[in-house]
Amino acid sequence: MKLIKNLKIHLIGIGGIGISGIARYLKAQGAIISGSDIAENKLIQDLKDQGIQIAIPHNPDAITNQDLIIHSAIIQEDNIEILKAKEKNIPIFSRKDALQLILGQKKVVSVCGAHGKSTTSAILCSIFNHYGAIIGAISKEFNSNVRDTKSEGIIFEADESDRSFLNSNPYYAIVTNAEPEHMQSYNYDLNLFYQSYENFLNSAKISCINSDDPFLSTLPQEKYLTFSPKNDIKDIEFFLHDDEPYCRFNLKDLGTFEVWGFGEHTASNAAQAILIALQEMDIETIRKNLKNYRGIKKRFDIIQKNNPCIIDDYAHHPTEIIATLKAAKIYADLKSYKKITAIWQPHKFSRLKDNLEAFQESFELCDTLIILPTWCAGEEEIFFDMPQLFAKYHPIIATHIKKQEQNLLVYHHEKLIKTLDYDLVVGLGAGDITYQLRGEK
The missing domain is CATH 3.40.1190.10 (Mur-like, catalytic domain)
Structure with missing residues (x-):
C-alpha cells in the first residue's frame, strides 16, 4: 500500500514521542490522521491543536472507516481498538512494520x-x-x-x-x-x-x-x-x-x-x-x-543558568553518564562553579542489573551523588542495596525532588534532606526526573 494523499490512518498510542512524530509527518504528507492514548499530555494537546481527533482513553468507537491502523510497541493484541479494527478487517501495522510504508518512497x-x-x-x-x-x-x-x-x-x-x-x-x-x-x-x-x-x-x-x-x-x-x-x-x-x-x-x-x-x-x-x-x-x-544547531531538549539541556545552574540530561547508560559528567566538568570550570551535584534516577531494573559494575564507576566526576528510586518502565522490581553498592560516593538516597522558585529541594518521603541553591546540578535519567527538575511534577 502506497502512502497517498487522503489515506485515513489511525495511530494507537499517539501520545509517545515516536508515534506522535509519525502522526505529524504523515499529516504533512496529506494523510488524514486520528489517534488515541490512555491519557492527555503535551504532545497530544499539540496534535489536537493541529486539528487531529484523538480519543482519550482508548475507545473502540474511534475505529470507523480508517484505511490503516498503526500502533506503538507497547500496545497489545487485546487492545480494544485493535480488536475492533480486526472485526472491520482494517490492516494493522506496528510502528516497526509501518516504517516501510512511511519511508519507502x-x-x-x-x-x-x-x-x-x-x-x-x-x-x-x-x-x-x-x-x-x-x-x-x-x-x-x-x-x-x-x-x-x-x-x-x-x-x-x-x-x-x-x-x-x-x-x-x-x-x-x-x-x-x-x-x-x-x-x-x-x-x-x-x-x-x-x-x-x-x-x-x-x-x-x-x-x-x-x-x-x-x-x-x-x-x-x-x-x-x-x-x-x-x-x-x-x-x-x-x-x-x-x-x-x-x-x-x-x-x-x-x-x-x-x-x-x-x-x-x-x-x-x-x-x-x-x-x-x-x-x-x-x-x-x-x-x-x-552553526544553526542549538542542541536538543533533555541532552545537556541547560534549563537554569544560575543559582543553581541546572542541566537536564537523558543519560541512562554508564557510557552516557560519563560523557555527560565530563561535559559538565568542562562547563563548571569555564563558569567557575566549585562543585557538581549529580541527581541520578536509574532507568529500568534490567539495565541496572546488566551494567551494575559500569554504573558503579560512572560518577567519579561529581562531588555529590543523589540517587532517586529506579524508574521501572513497566518492569518487575529488583532489589538493589544502593547505599552499599555506591558507598564509595557516600550517596544521598532520596525519593524525589521539587523545584521551588530557583532552588531544588531534595526529599526522602516527606522529610527535606537537602537544598540545592548554588553551583552546578546535573539530572541524569530517562524517567520522570526531567519533570521533577522543571517543577512540572
Whole structure:
C-alpha cells in the first residue's frame, strides 16, 4: 500500500514521542490522521491543536472507516481498538512494520547507535535544512522532533531497541557505535545483534561508521565511509558564547568546524553528520548550516543558568553518564562553579542489573551523588542495596525532588534532606526526573 494523499490512518498510542512524530509527518504528507492514548499530555494537546481527533482513553468507537491502523510497541493484541479494527478487517501495522510504508518512497538519512543518535540526527537536521525529519528528541532549532516538509529527503532516527532500524530504508546510514543494549530484542544473542547492525549498514547506498568502535572496526573498512574520533578529530577546544556551550575542532583535512555542545562525543557526532553531508553539498554550506544547531531538549539541556545552574540530561547508560559528567566538568570550570551535584534516577531494573559494575564507576566526576528510586518502565522490581553498592560516593538516597522558585529541594518521603541553591546540578535519567527538575511534577 502506497502512502497517498487522503489515506485515513489511525495511530494507537499517539501520545509517545515516536508515534506522535509519525502522526505529524504523515499529516504533512496529506494523510488524514486520528489517534488515541490512555491519557492527555503535551504532545497530544499539540496534535489536537493541529486539528487531529484523538480519543482519550482508548475507545473502540474511534475505529470507523480508517484505511490503516498503526500502533506503538507497547500496545497489545487485546487492545480494544485493535480488536475492533480486526472485526472491520482494517490492516494493522506496528510502528516497526509501518516504517516501510512511511519511508519507502523517501531518500532517508538513517541514524542508529546505542549512544549519540538523537544528537547526530538533530545536527543532520541543521545541515540538511531542506529535508524533513522524524527524530527521537526535540530540536531546539525548530522546537520539535518533526520537521514536516514534503521534501523527498528525510532525517530519521532509527531504533535498534526493537530492530525496527532494519525497516528504515536507508539511502545514507550512520552508526555512531554498536555497544550492546536492548539485548532482549535479540534473544540475548550477540551474533544476532551484530549481524543486525551489519545488515542495516549493507542495506544503504552509503554508510558511515565509527571505526573506533570494537565491533565496527572488525567490518571491511573499504565498504564504508570510516571515521576515527581518535585520529580524525584534532585541536578540540571548548568555549562559551552567551553562556551556551560550544566546541571547535578540526576534522581530517576539511578545516575547522564549530558546533553547540561540549565533549569529545559532541565533536564525534558532528563529524559523522559532516561526512555524510559531504555527499550532498559543499563544505562551506555544511560549515555554515552546522552553526544553526542549538542542541536538543533533555541532552545537556541547560534549563537554569544560575543559582543553581541546572542541566537536564537523558543519560541512562554508564557510557552516557560519563560523557555527560565530563561535559559538565568542562562547563563548571569555564563558569567557575566549585562543585557538581549529580541527581541520578536509574532507568529500568534490567539495565541496572546488566551494567551494575559500569554504573558503579560512572560518577567519579561529581562531588555529590543523589540517587532517586529506579524508574521501572513497566518492569518487575529488583532489589538493589544502593547505599552499599555506591558507598564509595557516600550517596544521598532520596525519593524525589521539587523545584521551588530557583532552588531544588531534595526529599526522602516527606522529610527535606537537602537544598540545592548554588553551583552546578546535573539530572541524569530517562524517567520522570526531567519533570521533577522543571517543577512540572
